[in-house]
Ligand SMILES: Nc1nc2c(c(=O)[nH]1)N[C@H]1C(S)=C(S)[C@@H](COP(=O)(O)OP(=O)(O)OC[C@H]3O[C@@H](n4cnc5c(=O)[nH]c(N)nc54)[C@H](O)[C@@H]3O)O[C@H]1N2
């Protein structure tokens with residue numbers, strides 16, 4: 001092999017090449033000149049917010065300018081290696097299009113007309129409108145949409161104000177079904193990072209989960225190590241993903257049919273007695289109730305659903321079972337696919353359990369049992385008079401809230417109206433399915449506040465824009481990292497905030513003061529609170545500031561032993577194969593197959609995923625990262641393209657089942673995708689003209705996602721249920 005499989009996935013290698021190309025970044029020259037002049041850089045450890053993996057960053061600062069970002073070698077989430085996006089954080093810091101001052105809207109919502117305001121005026125405006133809404137409709141009529149580190153500042157502000165309506169796309173459009181399924185089945189979350197013991201696995205199974213494009217630093221390193229160790233890699237994906245390129249078995253499944261494959265694997269494990277009898281006996285409940293439920297799901301049956309060969313299903317099932325428990329069967333992260341997502345996740349967990357992988361080497365390791373002393377609770381929040389709407393009617397929606405339920409109440413006014421949205425760190429128009437519904441909901445609002453770093457599509461609809469400084473310019477909560485070991489990591493400023501921007505803690509506290517809620521933020525500067533937290537935890541704050549991360553030695557207990565059993569937090573204390581909780585709510589207690597609609601003639605299912613150098617819509621204007629990947633293309637199967645007379649680079653538009661027409665987009669003709677779907681990298685197609693680099697580049701998958709399938713158990717939205725036709729552009 002000319003290029004080892006390891007090199008292909010290498011994180012820093014590709015990034016370094018990218019950086020060399022990225023002449024747009026002025027700081028290379030600066031760094032070189034400074035180094036030649038003998039200047040030494042100040043190193044400030046912090047953690048990354050280019051995505052939510054929270055890698056440890058060492059920021060090199062010369063003369064008040066951040067010149068380079070490197071991975072912190074002792075940080076468990078990156079082990080010294082940042083991904084391309086992490087390195088590209090400088091591009092965010094010095095992006096000339098950043099939000100620079102508080103803005104108050106002067107034109108219509110969405111037309112982008114604003115005037116600059118002082119912080120005093122902008123915050124007074126927000127506080128006043130919040131109080132008007134509370135007086136007229138009650139404080140519950142204000143909702144928070146949030147993603148990322150701002151949550152720890154704005155959540156207490158909202159609760160203090162009297163509303164529990166908090167909703168997160170990272171639940172409802174992402175991990176929600178997985179959270180609900182693990183909660184119902186094991187009572188323990190699989191964690192972020194997911195606790196897969198890939199470096200010790202003999203088999204790694206990825207359903208979707210396009211690792212290598214989905215670029216989470218330590219996870220990609222673990223996957224690479226599994227490959228290097230000679231683990232058998234099984235990748236199930238309708239597209240020949242980067243991970244499929246490393247796989248021993250690529251299963252190009254018909255989209256929307258993964259449940260059939262998983263059920264067939266369970267069928268094989270049960271029929272052939274390949275399950276771990278001792279493990280099932282000791283650690284699970286309900287085996288007798290489920291054992292006959294999978295009889296009908298034969299490989300032949302699944303083959304017809306999945307378009308995979310029955311012998312391939314059998315062979316991969318056998319490989320998985322033979323190598324158990326050292327099997328890392330990835331539950332996925334973005335799992336809102338088709339609306340039956342909690343049940344699909346349940347099926348994965350049942351298979352993990354039958355193979356005895358939970359708590360076993362090479363499977364799923366156990367979280368660090370180490371405990372930190374609890375932080376003092378602070379002043380109690382008032383109890384809202386009305387029931388929060390953020391869970392809708394979904395019994396297992398979870399505390400992170402269902403975005404669509406809040407949007408629905410904003411649209412209908414039922415059971416009570418939501419009149420104000422406070423949006424922090426999420427670009428709802430690019431993130432929630434059916435953006436037209438989002439725009440309509442926004443029209444119903446009396447107040448839309450956006451806290452952001454960039455003038456995104458959602459931000460330019462806000463009445464008041466509060467510009468946050470970037471993660472390289474601020475403090476945030478200390479990250480508690482619970483992987484194999486317990487660790488703490490600090491977010492602290494590498495440089496002072498540029499322009500007239502402020503950290504979220506300052507914005508939340510200042511607003512609280514204006515609202516008479518200052519008691520909930522009993523400190524002057526957030527650094528004081530971090531220091532107090534460290535006192536409670538008996539951690540040396542100075543050491544944390546200096547090292548960036550403190551790992552608690554001896555805090556790991558990854559595998560089941562006689563003295564270290566798995567501590568499932570279910571009613572039975574065991575892993576619940578059969579779910580009585582689901583049964584009580586009239587849901588199937590054992591996962592069942594539900595057929596999803598398939599494309600009609602001339603249609604393709606719209607599927608989407610990640611570019612390794614972008615994070616959703618948040619990096620599409622980044623000067624460094626756009627140099628590496630400027631716009632998305634639509635992947636189209638080569639055979640289909642030939643039939644249609646389309647060549648790579650041709651301009652087309654996509655039109656969906658509801659006649660929504662995309663902007664023009666270039667075709668990428670490839671053998672690497674099935675004939676029944678087309679693929680887009682998510683996040684492109686920005687409409688905000690204030691994003692000079694991103695405006696008009698690529699197309700938005702979200703605009704074409706007018707349909708979504710709500711999971712009846714968790715209220716999350718499956719978004720891979722849309723079909724498009726291809727229209728040639730003249
Ligand atoms: N570079 C980068 N990395 C990221 C992120 C980012 O924005 N940028 N975001 C992070 C976040 S928050 C998340 S949640 C994760 C998301 O990343 P994943 O959890 O990996 O997301 P998936 O939707 O599982 O993966 C997309 C893959 O699913 C395939 N696919 C589409 N339909 C089907 C199907 O029906 N069956 C199967 N088996 N495969 C299908 C697509 O072809 C694509 O390869 O990525 C994380 N990592």
Ligand SMILES: Nc1nc2c(c(=O)[nH]1)N[C@H]1C(S)=C(S)[C@@H](COP(=O)(O)OP(=O)(O)OC[C@H]3O[C@@H](n4cnc5c(=O)[nH]c(N)nc54)[C@H](O)[C@@H]3O)O[C@H]1N2
Nearest residue numbers: 147173174334425426427431451452453454616617618682
């Ligand atoms: N069609 C489709 N929809 C999806 C997905 C998909 O793949 N396809 N992925 C889903 C998934 S997995 C997830 S997790 C969600 C993610 O959804 P979002 O979190 O909404 O993702 P982004 O588009 O990155 O929006 C992040 C926003 O935060 C802003 N921001 C960045 N840094 C900061 C900061 O430091 N402070 C503040 N205040 N703001 C900041 C950015 O400018 C941007 O406006 O989207 C979901 N929606």
Ligand code: SF4
Nearest residue numbers: 048051055083086217
């Ligand atoms: S995976 Fe990349 S973007 Fe995400 S936190 Fe780590 S370095 Fe930052």
Ligand SMILES: [Mo]
Nearest residue numbers: 170174175334
């Ligand atoms: Mo996500």
